[in-house]
Amino acid sequence: MTEEKRIRMLMAKPGLDGHDRGARVLTLGLRDEGMEVIYTGLRQSPDKIAQAAIQEDVDVVGMSCLSGAHNYLFPAVLEKLRESGAEDVLVIGGGIIPKEDIPFLQEKGVSAVFGPGTPIKEIADYIRENVKRKA
Amino acid sequence: MELVEKMLSGSDLSLARLITLVEREAAEVPRIMSLIYPHLGNAYLVGVTGPPGGGKSTLVDRLTAVMRAKGFSVGIIAADPTSPFSGGAVLGDRIRMQQHYLDKGVFIRSMATRGSAGGLPRAARGVIKLLDAYGKDFVVVETVGVGQTELDIMEATDTTVVVLVPEAGDTIQTMKAGLLEIADIFVVNKADREGADYLAVELEQMLRMSPKDSGWQPPILTTQAIHDIGIQELYQEIERHRDVLQETGQLSLKRQEQRKREFIQNIEQGIRATILKLAEKDGQLVSFLERVEKGELDPYSASMEILSNRTLLQTWLSELEKEG
Ligand SMILES: Nc1nc2c(ncn2[C@@H]2O[C@H](COP(=O)(O)OP(=O)(O)O)[C@@H](O)[C@H]2O)c(=O)[nH]1
Ligand SMILES: [Mg+2]
Numbered sequence: 001m002t003e004e005k006r007i008r009m010l011m012a013k014p015g016l017d018g019h020d021r022g023a024r025v026l027t028l029g030l031r032d033e034g035m036e037v038i039y040t041g042l043r044q045s046p047d048k049i050a051q052a053a054i055q056e057d058v059d060v061v062g063m064s065c066l067s068g069a070h071n072y073l074f075p076a077v078l079e080k081l082r083e084s085g086a087e088d089v090l091v092i093g094g095g096i097i098p099k100e101d102i103p104f105l106q107e108k109g110v111s112a113v114f115g116p117g118t119p120i121k122e123i124a125d126y127i128r129e130n131v132k133r134k135a
Numbered sequence: 136m137e138l139v140e141k142m143l144s145g146s147d148l149s150l151a152r153l154i155t156l157v158e159r160e161a162a163e164v165p166r167i168m169s170l171i172y173p174h175l176g177n178a179y180l181v182g183v184t185g186p187p188g189g190g191k192s193t194l195v196d197r198l199t200a201v202m203r204a205k206g207f208s209v210g211i212i213a214a215d216p217t218s219p220f221s222g223g224a225v226l227g228d229r230i231r232m233q234q235h236y237l238d239k240g241v242f243i244r245s246m247a248t249r250g251s252a253g254g255l256p257r258a259a260r261g262v263i264k265l266l267d268a269y270g271k272d273f274v275v276v277e278t279v280g281v282g283q284t285e286l287d288i289m290e291a292t293d294t295t296v297v298v299l300v301p302e303a304g305d306t307i308q309t310m311k312a313g314l315l316e317i318a319d320i321f322v323v324n325k326a327d328r329e330g331a332d333y334l335a336v337e338l339e340q341m342l343r344m345s346p347k348d349s350g351w352q353p354p355i356l357t358t359q360a361i362h363d364i365g366i367q368e369l370y371q372e373i374e375r376h377r378d379v380l381q382e383t384g385q386l387s388l389k390r391q392e393q394r395k396r397e398f399i400q401n402i403e404q405g406i407r408a409t410i411l412k413l414a415e416k417d418g419q420l421v422s423f424l425e426r427v428e429k430g431e432l433d434p435y436s437a438s439m440e441i442l443s444n445r446t447l448l449q450t451w452l453s454e455l456e457k458e459g
Contacts, residue, residue: 005159006222006249031223036247041230048236052229055243057151085148 007035007131009060012049013042014077017067022095022116026062029120035127046073050080053089059131065095075108082109088132094118136163139170142269147242150269154244157261164261165401171268176390178210178267179377182292184254184280185314189298190324191277192231193360194369199235201370202273208240210266210274214256217247224248228277242266254278255287260397263291280314289317290393293386294376296369298322299338301330315341318353320372326357326365351379413451 011027013020020042027037038056040049053061061081065073074093081089093105094114102113111130114123138156141149156163181198183191192213199209213228224247235241244266246256255278256262266274278288280297289295297318321338323331335355342353354372358365380386413420423441426432441447 006247008155027225031218031225032221034221034223036217036224036226036245038226038229038245041233044233048233051147051236052243054148055151056245057155 007060007127008056008058009035009037009062009127010049010053010056010058011037011039012044012052012061012063012077013040013065014044014046014049014063014073015065015067015069016043017065018042019066020064022066023064026064026094026120026123030124030127033120033124035124046076046080049077050084050086053077053081054084054086058089060090060092060127063091063093063095065093065097068096070095070097071101071104074105074110078109090127090130090132092123092127136166136170139167142265143171143174145269150242150265151244153265154262157265158246158249158256158258160258168261168264171264174268174270175264176267178263178271178274180263180267180292180294181273181275181373182288182295183275183277183298184285184288184295184317185298185322186281186300186303187279189300189303190358190360191279191298192228194296194298194322194324194358194366195228195275195277196232196234197360197363197366198369199232199241199275201366203235203238203240205370207272208270209235209242210263210269210271211241211243212246212259212262212266212274212276213243214246214248214254214259214276214278216254216279217249242269242271251287253285253287254280255285255291260291285314285317290396293380293389294319294373296320296322296373298324299334300325301328301334303334319351319376320369321353321355322365322369323355323357324360327359327362331357349385350383351376409455413454417451417454419447 009030011023013023027039030037038058040052049061049063061077063074063077070093078091081087091110092112092114093110096116097113105113112126138149138153142153153167156167183195185191195211199211202209211232213226215224215226215228217224226245226247228245229243232243235243244262246259246262248254248256251257259276263274263276276288276292280288295317297314299321301323323334325331335357338355346352356365356368356372358369423432423437427434427437
């Protein structure tokens with residue numbers, strides 16, 4: 001009787017902004033979608049996010065950034081993950097991200113960017129369909 | 136197995152992936168466990184349990200800092216309940232442990248309770264072993280304990296710390312049966328709040344009414360985890376408990392018991408899985424099942440009939456041999 005695969009996600013707040021309401025709502029919403037969501041709190045450096053993602057062996061890292069530093073922070077996390085051999089982790093972003101930045105982020109390995117107000121179901125479905133590490 | 140070798144040579148990533156396999160109860164688990172077996176037995180296991188919000192994660196964070204300052208490496212398992220409605224979970228213990236994220240000497244893993252009946256995830260024992268094999272000097276296991284029997288964490292660890300808060304004073308009578316009996320050390324955390332001393336006195340009286348015969352009387356400590364007060368004392372009590380367990384031979388006895396239990400459990404699980412597999416395939420068992428389901432045959436007579444039917448059991452065994 002083995003446990004079926006359950007999606008594990010790290011919800012991270014990189015950067016200096018102090019609002020995590022959105023991240024908290026999403027955390028609860030994705031739990032209700034059947035996922036195990038690890039929440040690490042505000043103001044995480046890319047190093048810390050990557051290290052947590054590795055130890056927790058998550059399938060997905062979700063990052064929410066409101067401070068405007070996403071073009072630096074998101075790629076920095078991806079770089080660290082790659083360095084550690086965890087390039088098979090799905091990385092998605094959210095927060096306040098101008099449309100014109102999205103192609104750059106995608107080129108850097110962020111799979112998708114969800115704007116404020118995206119229904120949680122849509123995000124959950126995206127994750128389920130795009131998780132790279134199928135058991 | 137390559138993952139095990141890499142883990143043993145110090146790869147966090149490989150350790151993390153092995154933990155996932157153990158957590159999923161994957162088919163490789165017995166193999167993993169036998170490979171790491173020669174590397175087990177060096178870690179000292181500390182359980183930290185108590186009601187939600189009592190400051191367990193904060194305490195574990197500070198205790199870890201003390202252990203690190205003494206040069207010990209630490210593995211942390213932080214368990215939170217799985218939602219019975221969705222099967223998902225919010226695992227938030229890490230929030231309190233940020234100071235250790237980049238420390239190579241600390242490995243933190245959050246676990247949901249998944250199929251477990253209590254606060255300790257079913258796979259936690261296996262994860263403890265992986266952290267032990269990885270070379271951690273201490274493995275600290277945080278679980279939510281709400282007062283029913285929390286024997287699991289007591290059995291799985293060497294020293295059990297029960298964390299209460301001053302507000303628990305009112306409910307202490309109802310906790311008697313559960314949390315109180317498993318504690319090797321009591322911590323009244325949030326002692327910056329009113330009522331901590333009162334609770335400590337009340338606990339003391341309660342313990343005096345039912346003294347343990349093991350030669351260890353659980354001490355009662357007051358702490359303020361957020362202010363880093365009382366943590367050294369907690370560490371010292373854990374060490375003192377360990378010394379007593381070692382001197383009296385109880386530690387090796389406990390480990391013996393653990394190994395025995397595991398051996399029996401593994402066999403039980405194997406037999407159960409085999410029987411259930413046969414139940415799906417074998418005509419005879421299926422027909423018994425159907426009659427039991429319909430209520431034509433009572434479950435007790437049915438199982439007795441099967442267990443005393445030698446030819447039937449023999450047939451199944453030879454079936455198994457054919458499958459290899
Ligand atoms: N007043 C006070 N609050 C504390 C103390 N220790 C922890 N807390 C707070 O209690 C809350 C819950 O702490 P946490 O460690 O997550 O508790 P857990 O659910 O038992 O793991 C947090 O807001 C902590 O900051 C303490 O000694 N005094
Ligand atoms: Mg906690």
